[in-house]
Amino acid sequence: MRFMVIVKASKESEAGQMPSTELxxxxxxYNEELVKAGVMLAGEGLAPSSKGARVxxxxxxxxxxxxxxxxxKELIAGYWVWxxxxxxxxxxxxxxxxxxGGEEVELRQIFEMEDFGKEMTPELRAQEAKVMKSAExxxxxx
Amino acid sequence: xxxxxxxxxKGYESAKAGTLPDPAxxxxxxxxxxSLQKAGVLLALDGLHPPSMGARVSxxxxxxxxxxxxxxxxKEVLGGYWMIQVKSKAEALEWASRAPMSDxxxxxxxxxxxxxxxPPETQKHVEGFQEMKNAPKK
Numbered sequence: 497m498r499f500m501v502i503v504k505a506s507k508e509s510e511a512g513q514m515p516s517t518e519l520x521x522x523x524x525x526y527n528e529e530l531v532k533a534g535v536m537l538a539g540e541g542l543a544p545s546s547k548g549a550r551v552x553x554x555x556x557x558x559x560x561x562x563x564x565x566x567x568x569k570e571l572i573a574g575y576w577v578w579x580x581x582x583x584x585x586x587x588x589x590x591x592x593x594x595x596x597g598g599e600e601v602e603l604r605q606i607f608e609m610e611d612f613g614k615e616m617t618p619e620l621r622a623q624e625a626k627v628m629k630s631a632e633x634x635x636x637x638x
Numbered sequence: 639x640x641x642x643x644x645x646x647x648k649g650y651e652s653a654k655a656g657t658l659p660d661p662a663x664x665x666x667x668x669x670x671x672x673s674l675q676k677a678g679v680l681l682a683l684d685g686l687h688p689p690s691m692g693a694r695v696s697x698x699x700x701x702x703x704x705x706x707x708x709x710x711x712x713k714e715v716l717g718g719y720w721m722i723q724v725k726s727k728a729e730a731l732e733w734a735s736r737a738p739m740s741d742x743x744x745x746x747x748x749x750x751x752x753x754x755x756x757p758p759e760t761q762k763h764v765e766g767f768q769e770m771k772n773a774p775k776k
Contacts, residue, residue: 500686502716514756520763538682540721542642543749549731550746553739560731565746570714572644572748577684587693587704596700602709604692604716607685615661623668630675631682634723 498537498606499578499586505571506599510544510564522594534579535589541574577606640681640723640750641730647717648742652708653688666738674722679733685718714744721750 508515515523530536542548545563552559565571580586586603593601609616609624616624659667674680686692689707696703709715724730727747734745756764 498684500684500716514760517759517763520760524763540640540642541751543751543755545746545748547727548746548748549727550744551731551734551737553737553743553745554741558735560735567713570712572716574751583691583693587695590695591702591704593695593697593702595697598696598698600694600696602689602692602694604689605687607687607718611687612658612664615658615664620664620668623672627668627671627675627680627683630678631680634678635681 497580497582497608499580499583500604500606501576501578501586501590502572502602502604503574504569504600504602505545505573506597509573510546510571512544512546519594519596526592526594529592530576530578530589536576537579538577539575542572545571639725639727640721640752641727642748642750643720643722643730643734643737644746644748645717645719645737645739646714646744646746648740650717651689651712651715653690655688655690657688659685663738670736670738671720673736674720674733679722679724680720681723682721683719686716689715 527536527539545565548563548565550561550563550565552561578586578589580589583603583605590601590603595601609621671680671683674683689709689712692707694705694707694709696705722730722733724733727749730747734747737745739745753761753764
């Protein structure tokens with residue numbers, strides 16, 4: 497099963513402040529362990545919300561609200577995607593992460609094709625497979 | 639440049655464990671996914687199970703503390719994401735506006751940090767990580 501490991505934003509990340517050399521070094525080692533264990537599938541950091549925007553949907557109306565977004569509590573600063581055997585394994589990996597300043601990280605299981613059961617018709621499955629393959633090819637092109 | 643389109647579905651913060659998206663919605667999403675794919679902008683996408691099946695780990699003083707979902711205080715939670723490669727924020731917003739979302743739902747568009755965005759001092763530390771990510775997957 498796969499988990500999205502969501503690192504919440506902090507005042508520092510929202511201010512565009514770079515982590516210390518110490519933390520970067522510890523994070524580098526931790527990422528290396530994740531890769532060696534075959535756990536890490538992806539990982540990215542996001543620019544502060546001041547560079548982003550939100551689109552709110554209402555009928556056919558779309559309202560664009562430019563960042564920053566004041567409620568930093570639920571904002572995302574970055575994420576990993578991990579492949580593990582259980583939620584417990586994901587929790588165990590996360591407990592070893594070199595965070596030390598009151599960070600909060602959320603673990604969320606990712607939907608897999610088999611979670612959808614028979615609602616996911618063979619046609620939809622084929623379509624999904626095509627989309628996923630194409631996305632993978634685009635990532636390699638980068 | 640790469641952008642994440644973060645989906646914030648209304649009411650998902652209190653969805654029961656095992657909740658699946660409505661089949662009609664799945665079909666609409668698949669059409670939208672296909673339009674992203676045909677335009678060649680799609681890099682990744684995933685949907686997330688409700689927060690009631692997740693957990694949060696906080697690191698106050700470096701000590702991990704685990705709280706199982708649902709998260710009572712959360713007013714907005716993530717339902718899934720797309721990552722796209724486009725030329726501008728405006729193009730990302732255009733794609734976000736076309737998503738088949740329901741009333742009062744939100745898509746947050748956030749730029750993904752690239753190696754070149756980091757100052758040289760930071761790049762030294764991130765370099766190894768870039769190589770790790772490009773390594774062949776198991």
